[in-house]
Amino acid sequence: MITREPFEYPENASRLECLVLAARESMADTGRAVLLGVRAIRMLPDLRRPKARAEFMRQMYICGIESLPVITVVALFTGMILAFQTGIELRRYNQEVYIGSAVMVSMLREMAPFITGLILGACVGSAMAAQLGTMTVNDEIAALEIMSIDPVRFLVTPRMAAMMIMTPILSFYTCMLGTLGGGVIGTTQLNVPWAQYMSNAMEFARAKELFVGLVKALIYGIIITTISCNEGLTATQGAVGVGQATRRAVIISFLLVLIVGYFVTRFFY
């Protein structure tokens, strides 16, 4: 059952008991969030139904197409900044021809999935938490449960599938645009010929770097969806509660993108 009653401390509980209960409830919340994500992924085959496919396509549009403008701008400028800062340092040693490799490797491995994760966490994750939170406080989730429609299958699974597909695609797109931005700076500011920049960049674009970046993006997509949907579905107390759920969803997503990103990198290198 998704609809839950608010947690209350027992009356006459001591401070220590309250602390223990709060820690236990916090662990239980984490467990419920993980279970929510696992259930949503297990229900992915349900998207073969025509009705579910329509919602899945709608979510693909929201996650992917609607995020494109901001991702395009951020990716381009990240590549430009990266190329410029690296280029300035490399120029001191007459090695600025290597900015292509620096931009490509850092974008592929780290920057592209990281930027994509942050942008999707801020744009899509917050929207998910706000929408599901509003639905929760307006009894729409309860209405689904009364109709015996599983909110996880109906609401979370299409979002999960859309994010699992769109985050790696957008991460790749970010990488390509970042490299392009770096190339523009290399050619116009650092006097590195375009062909030389590109050949240097492509020389270091190895399959493993691409693979690690895409795996990271996939994991970020799952984390953002799980956290945002869980926060939305556990929202209480009207508009204030929805605001708090949205804020928590963005903060937790950001922190987890950062922390998990480190461990994935550590695992592969």
Added chain:
Amino acid sequence: MIRFEHIVKRLAGRNVLDDLSFEIRKGEVFVIVGPSGTGKSVTLKHMVQLLRPTSGTVWLGDESVSDADGRDLERLRERFGYLFQGGAMLGWLTVAENVALPLEEKTDLPEDEIAKRVHEALEMVDLEDAADQYPAEISGGMQKRAGLARAIVRRPEIVLYDEPTSGLDPVTARTIDRLIQHLNRDLGVTSVVVTHDMQGALSIGHRVAMLHGGRFVEVATPKAFAASACPEVQQFLEAQYITRGNFFVEGGTK
């Protein structure tokens, strides 16, 4: 049909329901009235396990609703329709799509049959013209009527109404009252209505119950209820300008 056995519900440090026991009979319209915050909606939510009792058991026939889980709970809930206070319509679906939702998701009915049932349900609540509009494009009262159409489209045995007439103009409110009566008389739907609207409660209810302090202080037929000597009941009636034993029903006074 629905039986509450010694239900206690503790919320925010107080007993909202305090050893509440009562039974709703099959085919009756049972109306729960009472001031705000006395636990009327909480009582309704216990019937479909949107809330679980702190102690006690809610029964539907001989099955415990309070202890049901998984598929059993789904099966029990499928016997209910529920009209929420605000309608609880899904914002990205049109009115017709909202009403069709329980049929599309939980039945194998062909599309033309679903369309026919949706049309019938919308016709009942006089909303055929708003079928293709989104909830944000219609008024609060229309949203509530759309919510009612969704609650009845699956033809449930029991319909729970949470404030079905609050926020509606008097004419629309009486239309909803008539619809509740129609569903009860012609289709045999058992109805549980939570309301502040005493005029409506006394007109449509077979029995009216007054919730106060977590318990029913009066459960009686409308006539007996209106004549009740219970001070809480009298205060509630007088606040709505209904004098003892004299209230309007369609076709005259009772």
